[in-house]
Amino acid sequence: MSTPPLAGAGMPPGPFSGPQSQAAREVNTASLCRIGQETVQDIVFRTMEIFQLLRNMQLPNGVTYHTGTYQDRLGKLQEHLRQLSILFRKLRLVYDKCNENCAGLDPIPIEQLIPYVEEDGSKHDDRGAASQLHLASEERREIMEVNKKLKQKNQQLKQIMDQLRNLIWDINAMLAMRN
Numbered sequence: 001m002s003t004p005p006l007a008g009a010g011m012p013p014g015p016f017s018g019p020q021s022q023a024a025r026e027v028n029t030a031s032l033c034r035i036g037q038e039t040v041q042d043i044v045f046r047t048m049e050i051f052q053l054l055r056n057m058q059l060p061n062g063v064t065y066h067t068g069t070y071q072d073r074l075g076k077l078q079e080h081l082r083q084l085s086i087l088f089r090k091l092r093l094v095y096d097k098c099n100e101n102c103a104g105l106d107p108i109p110i111e112q113l114i115p116y117v118e119e120d121g122s123k124h125d126d127r128g129a130a131s132q133l134h135l136a137s138e139e140r141r142e143i144m145e146v147n148k149k150l151k152q153k154n155q156q157l158k159q160i161m162d163q164l165r166n167l168i169w170d171i172n173a174m175l176a177m178r179n
Helices: 019-025 029-056 067-102 126-178
Strands: none
Touching (some): 029 067
């Protein structure tokens, strides 16, 4: 099997050059996010390994303790730190590429991302969504007021129960003294 000739040197461009190859190199933003998540997990794992190595290393107090073991652990630590810096650079590249891909997008208000079923089957408009948002916020405010009043009533009931408990205690103490 032979390799296909490269474009250039008087040869016409191949079928994979131009916009098609650029499209093939374009990576989906969701895939980039997954790669970024995996990179963060690798960073956390490497960091845990670094702390494990540091915990097991001898403190530099002048005592020589198995120089071979010390050098081995020091080499592992330096290797982990090097890999950690590579992972951070990879994460920065992924982050920059995601920001570049999302730069032209207009942010969508969160209220429009929440699906709901309409009763009349017509399309919702901004006024309907705004009125529903207003009603929901009003309902939330009312619920917060009711919760506040409920907490006050609970506090009053607790005080009454404490007073009754003390009264019963006093009555029992008087009866015990009388006998």
